[in-house]
Structure formats: C-alpha cells, structure tokens
Amino acid sequence: MLFRNRFLLLLALAALLAFVSLSLQFCHAPHHFKLVSVHVFIRHGDRYPLYVIPKTKRPEIDCTLVANRKPYHPKLEAFISHMSKGSGASFESPLNSLPLYPNHPLCEMGELTQTGVVQHLQNGQLLRDIYLKKHKLLPNDWSADQLYLETTGKSRTLQSGLALLYGFLPDFDWKKIYFRHQPSALFCSGSCYCPVRNQYLEKEQRRQYLLRLKNSQLEKTYGEMAKIVDVPTKQLRAANPIDSMLCHFCHNVSFPCTRNGCVDMEHFKVIKTHQIEDERERREKKLYFGYSLLGAHPILNQTIGRMQRATEGRKEELFALYSAHDVTLSPVLSALGLSEARFPRFAARLIFELWQDREKPSEHSVRILYNGVDVTFHTSFCQDHHKRSPKPMCPLENLVRFVKRDMFVALGGSGTNYYDACHREGF
Numbered sequence: 001m002l003f004r005n006r007f008l009l010l011l012a013l014a015a016l017l018a019f020v021s022l023s024l025q026f027c028h029a030p031h032h033f034k035l036v037s038v039h040v041f042i043r044h045g046d047r048y049p050l051y052v053i054p055k056t057k058r059p060e061i062d063c064t065l066v067a068n069r070k071p072y073h074p075k076l077e078a079f080i081s082h083m084s085k086g087s088g089a090s091f092e093s094p095l096n097s098l099p100l101y102p103n104h105p106l107c108e109m110g111e112l113t114q115t116g117v118v119q120h121l122q123n124g125q126l127l128r129d130i131y132l133k134k135h136k137l138l139p140n141d142w143s144a145d146q147l148y149l150e151t152t153g154k155s156r157t158l159q160s161g162l163a164l165l166y167g168f169l170p171d172f173d174w175k176k177i178y179f180r181h182q183p184s185a186l187f188c189s190g191s192c193y194c195p196v197r198n199q200y201l202e203k204e205q206r207r208q209y210l211l212r213l214k215n216s217q218l219e220k221t222y223g224e225m226a227k228i229v230d231v232p233t234k235q236l237r238a239a240n241p242i243d244s245m246l247c248h249f250c251h252n253v254s255f256p257c258t259r260n261g262c263v264d265m266e267h268f269k270v271i272k273t274h275q276i277e278d279e280r281e282r283r284e285k286k287l288y289f290g291y292s293l294l295g296a297h298p299i300l301n302q303t304i305g306r307m308q309r310a311t312e313g314r315k316e317e318l319f320a321l322y323s324a325h326d327v328t329l330s331p332v333l334s335a336l337g338l339s340e341a342r343f344p345r346f347a348a349r350l351i352f353e354l355w356q357d358r359e360k361p362s363e364h365s366v367r368i369l370y371n372g373v374d375v376t377f378h379t380s381f382c383q384d385h386h387k388r389s390p391k392p393m394c395p396l397e398n399l400v401r402f403v404k405r406d407m408f409v410a411l412g413g414s415g416t417n418y419y420d421a422c423h424r425e426g427f
C-alpha cells in the first residue's frame with residue numbers, strides 16, 4: 001500500500017514537472033499581448049577558418065551537405081533541393097553571384113559547413129514554432145513586403161540566412177523572397193561615416209596591443225608555435241592561428257605537426273585564456289563601448305523606425321532578418337549594455353520582439369532575447385523597469401528614448417544626435 005502511494009506520488013510529481021516545463025515553453029507572453037513584429041540578428045553558422053597556419057596542411061573538412069554525416073537535420077535534403085530552384089532575381093547584386101549552399105569537398109576559406117547549415121535550420125524551425133505556429137506573426141498567405149531580409153556579401157552569411165529562412169518558412173515561394181546586400185558589417189548603410197567611432201576603435205586596438213605585450217606567457221607561446229612551423233613570430237601572429245585552431249578543436253581534427261613538433265592543447269589554452277582576459281579589460285576600459293554606441297546606432301535606429309511603423313498599423317516588414325558577423329552582433333550587445341553577454345558564437349541570435357497590449361492597444365512593449373534567453377531587464381534602458389512595473393516587458397518608449405538620446409548621453413560628450421557625436425572635436 002505504502003509502495004503504491006509512493007508510486008502515485010511520483011506519478012503526480014512527474015505530471016507536475018511535465019506541466020511546469022510545458023508552460024515554461026509555451027507561456028511566452030501573457031495572453032492579452034499580441035506579437036506585432038520580430039527583428040532577428042544572426043551570426044553565420046560554423047565556418048571553415050579564414051586563415052591558415054603558415055606551412056602546415058590545412059584541416060580537411062568536407063563542406064558538401066550529405067545526409068549520412070553528423071550533424072544532421074531532417075530538412076537538409078529538402079533544403080538543398082529547394083536551393084537548387086532559386087533564381088538570381090531573389091538577390092540584390094552582387095549576392096546573385098554567390099552559391100546558395102556550401103558545396104566544396106574541401107572547404108574553401110570561410111565557407112559555411114554542414115554544421116553551420118544545420119544550426120540555422122534549427123534556429124529557423126525554433127522561430128517557426130514560436131512566432132508562426134503559436135503567435136501567428138504572419139498569415140499563411142504572407143506577402144513579399146512582410147519580410148525584410150538583409151545580408152553581408154559573404155557566402156556564409158547569405159547561406160545562413162537562407163537556411164534560417166527555410167527552417168522558418170519551409171518551401172517558401174522564391175518569387176516572394178528578396179535579400180538585400182549590406183556592404184558594411186555594421187549594417188550602417190548610408191550613415192557609415194563617423195570619424196569619432198574610428199577614433200574609439202583605434203584606441204581600443206592600441207589597448208589590445210598593449211595588453212598582449214604585457215602577457216609574457218602569450219609571447220612565449222607564439223614564439224614556440226612559430227618555431228614549430230618555422231616562420232617569424234610576427235608572421236605566425238598575423239596569421240591569427242586561434243581561428244584555425246578553433247576549427248581543429250570543434251571538428252575533432254588533431255592540431256598540425258611538423259618535423260619540429262606539434263601545435264598542441266597547451267598553446268590553444270594560453271591563447272584562449274588571453275582572449276578571455278582581453279574581453280574583461282575591454283569591458284573595463286569602455287573604449288569598445290564608445291565604439292559600439294556609435295557603431296550600433298544606425299542599425300538600432302533603423303529597427304526602432306521599423307517598430308514604430310508597425311505600431312501605426314502598417315503591415316510591412318513584420319519579420320526582419322539581418323544575417324551578419326560577430327563584428328555586427330558584438331557592438332549591438334555592448335551598446336545595449338549587455339556586457340555580461342557571451343561573445344557571439346557561431347549561429348548566435350539576438351532578437352527584438354514588438355508586442356501590443358490588447359487591453360491598451362496604444363501601448364507597445366519590447367522584449368530582447370539572446371540565444372533564447374530573455375535579457376530585456378539586463379539592458380541599460382530597461383534595467384530597473386521590472387522593479388517598478390508588473391509588466392513582463394519593456395515599454396517601446398524606453399528603447400526609442402535610448403536610441404534617440406541616451407546613447408549619446410552615455411558617450412559623455414555634448415552631442416545629442418548621431419551627427420554631432422560622430423564629429424566631436426578634441427576627442
């Protein structure tokens with residue numbers, strides 16, 4: 001009898017746990033909130049290195065897409081078949097000259113891998129489940145102007161964007177798709193000229209350089225590795241070996257060897273540890289923060305513009321996708337004050353959601369998610385809001401005020417707009 005009761009208790013407990021986890025998954029927002037628009041920033045998925053370690057054989061990684069290789073996604077074959085039907089008309093020049101999926105038996109430099117494609121098919125499917133199936137962001141017969149798609153001119157960002165889009169809208173109609181080309185990794189089109197931003201960046205690079213000089217263990221490690229591959233230390237360092245080593249590490253390919261020895265895990269650890277130290281000092285010294293405020297302003301300004309049009313009832317650009325790089329996401333995270341956020345890994349995603357309160361239709365709120373985690377109340381413009389308000393989101397006005405004014409106040413100068421802040425004298 002006792003045994004039976006315990007069994008029932010366990011059963012009840014299991015049911016309760018299942019219910020709690022289900023509600024966590026599906027109670028995305030209070031029921032009286034309506035999802036109005038979604039703005040997605042991604043870093044491309046896993047890629048082949050951009051640099052080679054001098055005088056070593058580059059890692060042999062296959063960038064073709066095949067079903068019997070891990071990682072796999074059930075939509076992989078359908079994705080390939082759908083991509084082969086795509087036409088140049090869906091892409092702004094020069095994107096139309098890029099391949100729509102990776103396809104080299106030995107990856108080219110910087111090419112997206114199968115892992116990278118699968119990562120974004122998964123991202124797309126996740127967004128589909130939440131935004132389309134649950135919150136009906138788009139009608140079934142969605143139209144071309146309800147999407148806004150933009151990517152830099154690299155094959156890995158275009159292909160990542162396509163994989164996410166395919167996961168989000170499987171078998172989409174090619175005639176309704178148009179990817180715009182963004183020449184700048186900051187997505188600052190039309191407002192890229194900003195001398196003060198460049199000055200912040202120069203100072204930040206100087207800081208990085210000085211920190212590196214102080215780290216004798218790092219210097220010793222680069223020296224050892226240079227000896228192994230038999231090139232001057234300077235040349236080895238310029239070849240950014242950590243990029244290539246990460247690829248060896250992530251794809252379980254052993255580090256390269258020469259007659260003089262092998263690059264090994266200890267080298268990897270020393271460089272990685274330094275990177276973490278560098279990120280810590282970067283946060284402390286705030287030069288990167290200054291760079292980020294100016295660097296992220298144009299794209300944040302564009303995003304609030306899109307949100308404000310949606311609050312006026314316009315039905316265009318309800319789903320915006322920016323397929324980008326670490327050097328795009330990093331400044332946005334930093335500018336928003338998300339300083340504890342981890343460096344954007346491959347396939348990282350940062351999402352801005354716009355919601356309307358059905359009970360007070362003139363009120364709109366935003367939520368910000370980084371890799372699925374709600375970080376709204378960690379942003380500098382909404383840090384204390386939830387202590388004062390029972391609302392689970394941040395008023396859109398907070399974000400607007402931040403982008404239009406407080407970003408420039410945070411820079412500490414007298415500038416109150418982008419142009420003045422970018423052209424401050426005597427900085």
Ligand SMILES: *[C@@H]1O[C@H](CO)[C@@H](O)[C@H](O)[C@H]1NC(C)=O
Pocket residue numbers: 252
């Ligand atoms: C990594 O490669 C080694 C051999 O090179 C193998 O023994 C090991 O199982 C591999 N690990 C994974 C996770 O594939």
Ligand SMILES: *[C@@H]1O[C@H](CO)[C@@H](O)[C@H](O)[C@H]1NC(C)=O
Pocket residue numbers: 191297298301302305418419
């Ligand atoms: C900000 O966006 C508005 C339109 O929403 C535009 O008129 C203005 O030029 C933009 N400013 C910058 C600096 O990008």
